[in-house]
Amino acid sequence: MTVYAAPGQPGAIAEYRSRYDHWIGGEYVPPSSGQYFENPSPVTGQTFTEVARGNADDIEAALDAAHGAAPAWGRTSVTERANVLNKIADRMEANLEKIAVAESWENGKPVRETLAADIPLAIDHFRYFAGAIRAQEGSISEIDEDTIAYHFHEPLGVVGQIIPWNFPILMATWKLAPALAAGNAVVLKPAEQTPASILFLIDIIGDLLPPGVLNIVNGFGVEAGKPLASSSRIRKIAFTGETTTGRRIMQYASQNIIPVTLELGGKSPNIFFSDVASARDDYYDKALEGFTMFALNQGEVCTCPSRALIQADIYDQFLGDALERTKAVKQGNPLDTDTMIGAQASNDQLEKILSYIDIGKAEGAKVLTGGGRAEMEGDLAGGYYVTPTVFEGKNSMRIFQEEIFGPVVSVTEFADFDDAMKIANDTLYGLGAGVWSRQGEVAYRAGRTIEAGRVWTNCYHAYPAAAAFGGYKGSGVGRENHKMMLDHYQQTKNLLVSYSGQKLGFF
């Protein structure tokens, strides 16, 4: 067990600056308004740094820098770009522990997750796209003996990216690595709940990129995100967040005729077929862990397995064991490596989760465990903690239909395969799903029937590079985490070339 000292405390391995400006053109630039906003840690509720409050002028300055850098960056060889990405990964790896502590402090998530998942995955992601861009090839089509169509990949130019707060560094990396690999310059707007950890990272890797290739403007959505998303000076916009803002982003994109990629969340079913409980073995133990994955990252994951569907004949027994596993989740100081669940990322997030627990109870769902705020002691008393909560109810209830983005799972039973599929697909969303069965054909059929972009089969919450991630239905547009993401950041240039010396004879 290790308890890391909090940033700002004696012995801390990660120290934030007391103030962060925008990162534009390879240097820190004060906000044009001169204004900053406070950034509290959800661990304690106390402010630990202040961050530049960006506006349209700051976005323009960042776009100027990006447009200045994009032509040269787009002409660099893929070898050069891949080498830069690999150097970023190496530098992150050498500083992994301190980046992990910094992100935990800003987001509230347990440091064991940032140490074992968020930051190692981000490092691997840069390496994956370094490899993917080196291996990417154009194509040729031989139209006839004398006519050849050549297809080249070209960067889009300057792109905008709006990042969520649940994995501040990993989600930024999911968008940055393919964009940079493909030769684009980026203007990135972090979430206002987690504006600093990406700049903490920039202090470590910022010198590795040519000035202007990556620009970061913080601020509120209405003041900084909107001018970025609606700018006629970006050639693509990528967004992870919710549906109403997703629609607005598409609305702006339609005005500028640019492509969008959107990741808008889900209400993922986690389905446990009868045969899961046919033995008390390692697999059964793994399935119970799979159920409890709703508490990972405090439930603040777009693919949180927030609907558990359990086959009727094992329902009581499996749910009983799952409740025991849930009650064993250790909640506490996120900087303690034994802590399994930390703080929700912000006060309004906490309030929203509590409002959902209220409506769940009002709709007649039964609280089987948890069901309220976790009162913590000492420094943590001001933080935003929710006890892992298991509801039992029906799929028509709002707690089964809306993404609560908290450690809350809604459980119901199903009779047979068809019933499970009907319930699983009765949702507006289709991002993730989990299927648990010892029978390959049941798991396969379920995976193919569920309308979702990612179906974890006998596993959950793994996010390796090379496994495509993205939504069906209301969950969005596009696929991240895979080399196909390069297509979202590239133009196709076709040269149609005639090698014939003969005229057509038309004119």
Place this chain on the structure above:
Amino acid sequence: MADDAISRVAVTDAAAGLLARLRRQHGDLMFHQSGGCCDGSSPMCYPDGDFLLGDADVHLGDLVVTDGPADEPGATGETFTVPVWMSRSQFEYWKHTHLTIDVVPGRGAGFSVEAPEGVRFLIRSRLLTDAEWAAAR
């Protein structure tokens, strides 16, 4: 309009006060209830017309707010309405509930206009009563 005559939306005094202040900055306002990830499930407040509505949306009702009392510094004393919208598909899952827009300290993302104030609009829900549900059908 949701095709019934019952009241589906309300606003707390604190949220109404904030709406009055925001209207002085931004002009007429509207809400669109979001769904999905991160700040999903939050009501998004925009200058009226900033969000393109269409057949995919349902008008849940209008909040009636008075910017007053008139002797309060800056208050206009005007009474105004704020329409509340939601996507039709989402309404199918929400239609048995009544929504009250409240406000809490916090920091929402998205383009909602209150975020720079250090507060966030929040939905509080209750089930429709049997009488309301009957009238709604």
